Amino acid sequence: MKRMAVGRLFHESHGYAPATAAADITVVRGQAMIEGAKGNGTTLGGILDALIERADIEILPVSDSMIAPSGAIDHGFYVEQRQFWGEELKKLAPDAIVLDLHGSMSTTELEDAEGDFLSYIRAAIGGNAVIGVGLDLHANITSKMLNAADICIACKKNPHDDYYDNGKKVVKLVFDVLEGRLRPVYTFAKTRMIAPGRIETHLSPLNEMHARARALEKSEAPVVDLSIYNIYRFADLTDMGQSAVMLSNGPYAQAKAIVEDYAQEFWNLRESFKDETVTIAEALDATAKGKSGITKAFADLGDRTLAGAPGDSTLILQAALNHPVKLQGAMTVNDPETVAQAHAAGVGAKIKMLLGGKVTPLYLPFDVEGVVKLLNNKDIRLIGPNFANESAAMGKTALIEIDNRFLVIATSKPGFILDRAIFESHGVNIREQDFIVMKSQFHFNRNVEGFAATIYIASAGLAYYVPGAFPKKRARVWPDTNVDDAPIIAAQIVERLAV
Numbered sequence: 001m002k003r004m005a006v007g008r009l010f011h012e013s014h015g016y017a018p019a020t021a022a023a024d025i026t027v028v029r030g031q032a033m034i035e036g037a038k039g040n041g042t043t044l045g046g047i048l049d050a051l052i053e054r055a056d057i058e059i060l061p062v063s064d065s066m067i068a069p070s071g072a073i074d075h076g077f078y079v080e081q082r083q084f085w086g087e088e089l090k091k092l093a094p095d096a097i098v099l100d101l102h103g104s105m106s107t108t109e110l111e112d113a114e115g116d117f118l119s120y121i122r123a124a125i126g127g128n129a130v131i132g133v134g135l136d137l138h139a140n141i142t143s144k145m146l147n148a149a150d151i152c153i154a155c156k157k158n159p160h161d162d163y164y165d166n167g168k169k170v171v172k173l174v175f176d177v178l179e180g181r182l183r184p185v186y187t188f189a190k191t192r193m194i195a196p197g198r199i200e201t202h203l204s205p206l207n208e209m210h211a212r213a214r215a216l217e218k219s220e221a222p223v224v225d226l227s228i229y230n231i232y233r234f235a236d237l238t239d240m241g242q243s244a245v246m247l248s249n250g251p252y253a254q255a256k257a258i259v260e261d262y263a264q265e266f267w268n269l270r271e272s273f274k275d276e277t278v279t280i281a282e283a284l285d286a287t288a289k290g291k292s293g294i295t296k297a298f299a300d301l302g303d304r305t306l307a308g309a310p311g312d313s314t315l316i317l318q319a320a321l322n323h324p325v326k327l328q329g330a331m332t333v334n335d336p337e338t339v340a341q342a343h344a345a346g347v348g349a350k351i352k353m354l355l356g357g358k359v360t361p362l363y364l365p366f367d368v369e370g371v372v373k374l375l376n377n378k379d380i381r382l383i384g385p386n387f388a389n390e391s392a393a394m395g396k397t398a399l400i401e402i403d404n405r406f407l408v409i410a411t412s413k414p415g416f417i418l419d420r421a422i423f424e425s426h427g428v429n430i431r432e433q434d435f436i437v438m439k440s441q442f443h444f445n446r447n448v449e450g451f452a453a454t455i456y457i458a459s460a461g462l463a464y465y466v467p468g469a470f471p472k473k474r475a476r477v478w479p480d481t482n483v484d485d486a487p488i489i490a491a492q493i494v495e496r497l498a499v
């Protein structure tokens, strides 16, 4: 009977957004953690299902924090979590620890929070327990992370509809290590660059890079996993870059050349990583033209809560109100003050608001009137497939109608605004709208399939990358800094010493 500790501390930390306070973070522990996450479309969902399927193990739930992307995590909160993990693991003395981490988390004092966290728990439990981690492919992989964990692999798709499968794979590999079939060796190389756009894995050139990696995993026996990481563009980390990481079973002679080829290829193709976007005005014109067709899903790239922006933009709403064609639409605006005001006023009340624009420095509050249509105190669960059954993490909400045609869901927290449940839970029929606004770039596409067609809007905000708009203080990466002298960081090999 193997004893398996399980948990999640998932956060993508925006280097330019306000810090994330402890009060805004949910921590779930004990059996509630298993009940809340099993079967979900996340890495933790896959981990739990893979463990539940096995009769020969005991699951030890430790702690679960699934935090929507935002500014760096309050360091005090992190230190408390780390200490809790250390103490629990010492008490439980598990055979293995299986974790869902993002890989791009920072605290207000630490750049590489996962590297620190994994080193800390490794020190707490010693060398005998196996540590397995499933990461997001926007992680910034570090040797500290690979040194501490036995299994440390990324999901392979963007949008990440394979989180769940990756969770299952991590569990399989953890058992391979526990049962002596796998001796993990990591070889990784980095390129000092970010990919400014076109980072969906079904598009060229990433689709070809991933296809080759999958073929290698099949054809070369020692190659267990080849993870390709597109570093999160809004991080600012000293040791930052695109990376390719090979996990082999024992040393593999070709590994170094393969990951360095990937690093070089990223550099050679750097100019091809560009998004195809339109302006807000162009998106509204196109929507007005195709008014009788399928609802449009606007990806509000500048204000993506799925990339750490505060979600408080009203730019699309304001432009739509001024558009000559009377459109109808639904959107969220993160604004806890307006939510409180609507709840105090009650359903049916007409309120004068200063809507949104209170957190993002680029925006101003929008002075507008609306009618409160619905008040909500319940936790909304996402439909998926991305993040299926996870909490939308919006806090209390209020549905407010503006100008008899725009349905604004005011939220108390930025939330995971990528799913049709956001709208349907407030009684909004998506098919009746000319457009809905999503605070995500790709992840929402599968979650609105059949309901809406996507238009990518290069809107102003903390989550629309423009070279130079996010000056790097620590990182040295193209295109923000000149790295032509040494774009490729030579491969490193990490082999955890067996105890």
Ligand SMILES: [Zn+2]
Residues within 6 Å of the ligand: 136, 137, 138, 160
């Ligand atoms: Zn990601």
